[in-house]
Amino acid sequence: MSQEQLYDFAVGLLAKRDYASGEIRRQLSKQGDNELVEKVMDKLLSHHYLDDARLAEREISKQIAKLHGVSRIKQELRQKGLDSLVIDQALEDTDVDWFELCLKAKEKKFGDSLAADHTEKAKMVRYLQYRGHSMSAILECIS
Numbered sequence: 001m002s003q004e005q006l007y008d009f010a011v012g013l014l015a016k017r018d019y020a021s022g023e024i025r026r027q028l029s030k031q032g033d034n035e036l037v038e039k040v041m042d043k044l045l046s047h048h049y050l051d052d053a054r055l056a057e058r059e060i061s062k063q064i065a066k067l068h069g070v071s072r073i074k075q076e077l078r079q080k081g082l083d084s085l086v087i088d089q090a091l092e093d094t095d096v097d098w099f100e101l102c103l104k105a106k107e108k109k110f111g112d113s114l115a116a117d118h119t120e121k122a123k124m125v126r127y128l129q130y131r132g133h134s135m136s137a138i139l140e141c142i143s
């Protein structure tokens with residue numbers, strides 16, 4: 001595949017949805033050799049078709065709307081191929097009360113009541129951990 005064809009392929013992918021630079025690099029490396037991939041990546045970045053910071057902000061907003069915690073958000077963004085520094089910077093820039101988010105997730109699933117017994121408490125903890133909330137927020141939330 002030539003450089004122009006690889007570039008057209010990448011632009012076609014980006015026309016459908018936003019991709020992280022890591023995702024696009026993986027897709028392109030399936031189509032061509034590394035030298036061509038790097039040239040195409042440079043061209044995409046110079047035209048501002050790829051913006052990992054913008055993508056991270058959008059994905060964080062989406063995950064917060066789903067009531068996910070910090071660790072789940074980081075995991076989702078890493079799977080998209082975003083750099084750890086970009087993820088950390090984007091999370092710092094968000095103005096979210098993580099305890100309130102954990103409390104909302106708990107109330108949405110289990111209501112306002114406190115856990116009646118140990119098994120119900122354990123169920124709440126597992127659910128909130130799966131959603132990516134920190135243990136300190138979880139313990140404060142279910143007490």
